Amino acid sequence: MEKEKAIQAAILVCNLVEPPFKPNYTEIARNHSTDDFTINRTTLSKRHRMKTTSHQEYISEVSRALTNTQEEELVRCIKRYSARNIHPTTKMVQNFAEEICGFELSKNWVGRFLDRHMDLRTGYLRNIENARSKAEFVPSFILFYELLVYALETYNITMENIYNWDEKGFMMGISHSTKRVMSKEAYTSGRNRQASQDGSREFITLLACICADGTYIPPALIYTGNGHDLLDTWIRDLQDEDIAHFGSSENGWSSHEFRMTWLRDIFNRYTKEKASRSRRLLIVDGHSSHVNMTFLNWAHNERIIILVLPPHSTHRLQPLDVVMFLPLSQFYSQELQKLMAEGLGFVTPTKRMFFTLFKRAWNKAFTEKNINSAFLKTGIWPLNTRLVVDVISHRPPTPRQYERGELKTPKTSKAIRRFQREFRLEPTNAKRDKLFKANEELSAQVSILTSKARGLEDALKQKGEKKRGRPLNLIGEESTGSAQLFSPGRIRKAQEFQALQDAEKEKERDAIATRKVTAIQKKKDIEREKEDKRIQRQIERDAREERKQNEAIQKVAKKLELAEDRARKKEAKRESINARKRKKEELYTLLQSPKKARTSYQIKARKEVVEVEEDDAEIPVIKTERGRQIQLPRRFKK
Structure with a gap:
């Protein structure tokens, strides 16, 4: 080296x-x-x-x-x-x-x-639901701790009034796998590769509650039974010093009534005196039986604050899930295996034995040290809001710090082009090595990304192929209603028949689609024809309207022309009447003048006036200045 x-x-x-x-x-x-x-x-x-x-x-x-x-x-x-x-x-x-x-x-x-590579290691991980993995959302965890801090500070809640409540199911005859000791000959022979257990899957539910001061509330067990009553054989081993509560349901599960009864008759009974006038904080999961108005209203009236955990976060935030239930299951499995070993396989666990086995496991698991550790690991008490958040937060890796003048391996296309220009201007072995290293890294990235893309494509293809299943009995055979075992030949025959049916259905769908297209086209043609007729009718209607307007205009023009003609005639008649009146006035003037002053012209004019007057229907009356009527001579009247 x-x-x-x-x-x-x-x-x-x-x-x-x-x-x-x-x-x-x-x-x-x-x-x-x-x-x-x-x-x-x-x-x-x-x-x-x-x-x-x-x-x-x-x-x-x-x-x-x-x-x-x-x-x-x-x-x-x-x-x-x-x-x-x-x-x-x-x-x-x-x-x-x-x-x-x-x-x-x-x-x-x-x-x-x-x-x-010592920075990598292998290990067996406990499987959790995908929903729980996706629910590790940092803002929701921060919001939970903010609500916790608000409740503790606002109502001055201390550790002796902080509780966590949850449920756990037991299958009475099922135990965990544990390491066993056996002879080498028995192991190599293959005779003893499995440990025997009772296998009873009868369900029993536990309602457990712990306090942040290291104490717990007596457990409540719900057995499987036909009614809500208990059998005396189930609790025959109950001692006077044992403190526990028992119930029964048809499937051994809890229900809204059981949870409400537990809150009213058990939780309130064992915590009210210790809390005195202080408020109590009860941390529960988001089950519908915990978040309903009956439950919340009763808790509010009894000065109990209900704090609900974020969805699918109990594996991180609930003390009972994080610490308590795992050792309880392990200790129960040990007690169950001890019973099987002591009975040499002839004794099987029953409901009468369950409480005895459970009581030993409970006393071993629910110790003050474990309870304090449960609240400590979840950051609830002592209050540590960053304990869990820092665990689930994904911190980006710290980038490597390059010294001044040190060459960096180009990773992007822009960096590679810049690095190539520098290499052409000043070729050195160090720059060449960096280019080779970049080539190796990028080729490895391409290979890994290609594998990931291929796997993702296959996974999405399988996800997209969701199709509702159909029974294999598609060839018209009459079902007997009994158990059937399908041979590969029958399956292939059924698949071929199914393929033919699918082809016929596809052909029928195509025909239906063709008919739909034809109907749509026909409908469009009808609509187009209707539109053309509507347009033609509109054109004819507009032409009629135009003719009517022209006729109206002509009528108006004709009326105007007639009115103008009548006006001209009236004007001419008025002029004629005015002319006659002027001549009459002249005649009257002449008649009123002295006789000697009349000339031959005036006499002629008088005759004309007389002629005009004769034409008139009415002869005007002529009077003197004193008002006497003048009688014209006969010669003037002719």
Whole structure:
């Protein structure tokens, strides 16, 4: 290792020599040699000119299947998966490596890979529901702790008034797998590869509640029974010093009535005197029986504050789930296995024995130390709002700090183009090595992303192929109603028949679609024809309106013309009447003048006036200045 470091240092010195000059390999090798090892001049020359590689790089390329750069990229890929709470299996890691190198690896490759990278490890993880994994949302956890702090500070709640309540189910004859001791001969023979247990799946529900001061409320057990009454044999082993409560339901499950009864008759009974006039905080999950108006109103009237946990977060925030229920199950399994061992398999657990086994497990699990640890690990008491939040928060990795002047491996297309321009202007071995390293990293990324994309495509394809299943009895056979076993031949025949039916249905769907298209086209043609007729009718209507308007205009013009003609006639008649009046006035003037002054012209004019007057229907009356009527001579009247 020391010799390899010295060779690397010598290669860096060789890189400092600018072309066209060549490094003095002999002198450089002599300067970097020590008493423990000697660097050969030929070795340094070949390593500098990249004719040979180090032993570690040779092992990496030949024995390890991946180079150091490719393995580093694979490690980063595994860490990205872990940050998303998707921890890859050893088979997935091997598939990624095979995608990078392009050939099949041995079954021991992953183990050697993990030995080379101490920042990775394997382990068995407890499976949780996908909904719980997705529910680890930091803002919802922060909101829960904010509500907790608000309740504690507003109502001055201390630890002796903080409670957590939850339910747990027991299958009476089922125990956990545990490590056993047996003879080597019995194990190798294969006779004893399984441990016997009763296997009874009769369900019993436990209602448990603990306090932050290290105490607990006596448990409540709900047995499976036909009615709500208990049988005397179930509680025959109950002692006077035992404090517990019992109930019965048809399936052994809890219900709204049981939870309300527990709150009213058990929780309030054992906590009211200790709380005095202080408020009590009860932390529960979001089950519908805990979040209903009857439950909340009764709790409010009794000065009980209900704090509901975020959905699917009990594995992180509920003290009973985090610490208490696991040891309780383990201790119950131990008691069950002890019963089976002491009875040599002839004694099976019954409801009468359950309470005895459960009581021992309860006393071992629900200790003051475990209860305090449960509230401590969830950050509820002592109050630590960042304890759980820091665990589920995904902190981004700290980027590597490069020294001034140190070359960075280009990762993006822009960085690679810039790095290539710098290399063309000033080509050095260090820049060349960085380009090679970038090529290896990006090729490894492409291989891993290709594998991930292929897997995602297959998963989405399977998800998209959701189709409602149909019975295989599609060939018209009459079902007998009894158990049936389908042979591959019958299945293939049914599938062929199903394919024919699907083809006929598809053909029918196509015909229906064609008819629909034809009907739609016909409807469009009818609508188009209606539209054309409507437009034609509108055109004719507009023409009629135009004719009517023209006729009205002509009538108006004609009326105007007639009115103008009548006006002209009236004007002419008025002029004629005015002319006659003027002549009459002249005649009257003449008649009133003295007789001697009349001339022959005036006499002629008088005759004309008389002629005109004769034409008139009415002869005007002429009077003197004194008002006497003048009688015209007869000759003037002719």
